[in-house]
Amino acid sequence: MRHQSLLVLGFTTAIIAACGGSVSLGDLGSSSGSSTVGDGGGAANDGGAATECTSKADCGPAPKSPAIVCSDGSLGGNTGRCLKTATGCGWERRECPPDVCFDTGGTLDPNLTKCTAPADCVAVAYQSDCCGNHHAAGVNVANEAKVTKCASEREASYPKCTCPEGPPVADDGSTGTFGGGPPAVTCNASGHCETSYKGVTCGTTTCNAGQTCCSGQPFPSPTCVDGSACPISQRKHKKQITYLSEPDRERLSDELLRFPLATYRYKSESENDREHLGFIIDDVAPSPAVQQSGERVDMYGYQTMTVAAVQVQARELAALKREVEELKRTCGGNAKKR
Secondary structure: OHHHHHHHHHHHHHHHHHOOOOOOHHHHOOOOOEEEEOOOOOOEEOOOOOOEOOOHHHHOOOOOOOEEEOOOOOEEEEEEEEEEEOOEEEEEEEEOOOOOOEOOOOOEOHHHHEOOOHHHEEEEEEEOOOOOOEEEEEEEHHHHHHHHHHHHHHHHHOOOOOOOOOOOEEOOOOEOOOOOOOOEEEEOOOOEEEEEOOOEEEOOEEEOOOEEEEOOOOOOOOEEEEOOOOOOOOHHHOOOOOOOOHHHHHHHHHHHHOOOEEEEOOOOOOOOOOOEEEEOHHHHOOOOOEOOOOOOEOHHHHHHHHHHHHHHHHHHHHHHHHHHHHHHHHHHHHHHHO
C-alpha cells in the first residue's frame, strides 16, 4: 500500500506538471493537512497552490529528513519541493492531517472493520460518551494502531460528566463486565469484524468473551484462542523481527526456572472440581508469558520461553559431553603410558 501510494502520487504529480499546472501535496491528501515553507517556519500553506522556485538550488542544501506516508496515503514531512516565500525560497515541510476514524455521529468508519477471515480482526475499545462508557469494536488488525490512536484522542476530548459509567458494549449490543476480559471477535458474513460478549460460533464450538475464533494454520480446524488476536507466524505478517542471542535465551531460561508453580481452583469452582496446575500471573509479571492486559497467560510466549530453556540445556549438555570425551581420551592416554 505504501509503494502504491507513492506511485499514484508521483504519477498524478507528473500529469499535472506536464499540463503546466502547479501541484500542492495538500490537495492530493486531506485538506486538513498543512505545509510550512522555510527552515525558520516561513509561510504556511493551507493546501492551496504554491509557486515553485526556478531552481532547487535557490533553497540551499536539501533537508536530510525523509518524506513520510501519512495514514490517508498522502505525503508528509519533507516533500522535496522548493517553494517561493515572502523573503525568497524555502523547502516545503508538510504536516500529516489528523487521523479520522469516526463520523460526526461517533460511528466508526466501516472501512476500518473490513475483513476476509477471523485472523484479520482484533478488538479495540473506545469511549462512547462523557460518562465514560466504552464500546469494544472489531477492527482490521492492520488498522489497530490507527483506531487506538483515534480512541485515545477521542477520550481526551470528552468533558468529565457525573453520570454513572455502564459496562462495555460490543458490536452486537451484548455487554461485558467491569474489569472483565475483551469480547470475542470474528469476521462476520458481511465481511466486517464484529465483537460479541455473548460468544461467537467457531466451527463446532462457541468462543467465550475474551476469546477469538481462529482458523487456518496453525489450527487444523476453527479453534477458540484466548485474547483478541490469532497467532500468525509467517514472516509476511510481522515486522521488527529480532532473533534471540545466546544471552537472551539464557535470560529467558533463568526467568522460567524461577517461576513458582502451584495448584489452584478458581473462586467460581467447588471443592469437587479438579485442581488446576500452573503459575499465578501476580508472581511472575511482567513477563513474556503474560499478555499485555496482565489478565491472561500468553501461551505462545510461555511455550517459547520453554523452548529457550531447552535450547540452553541442550547446549550445556553438549558442552559436558565434549568434556567427558576429552577426559576419556586424556585418561586413556595416561593409562597406556603406565
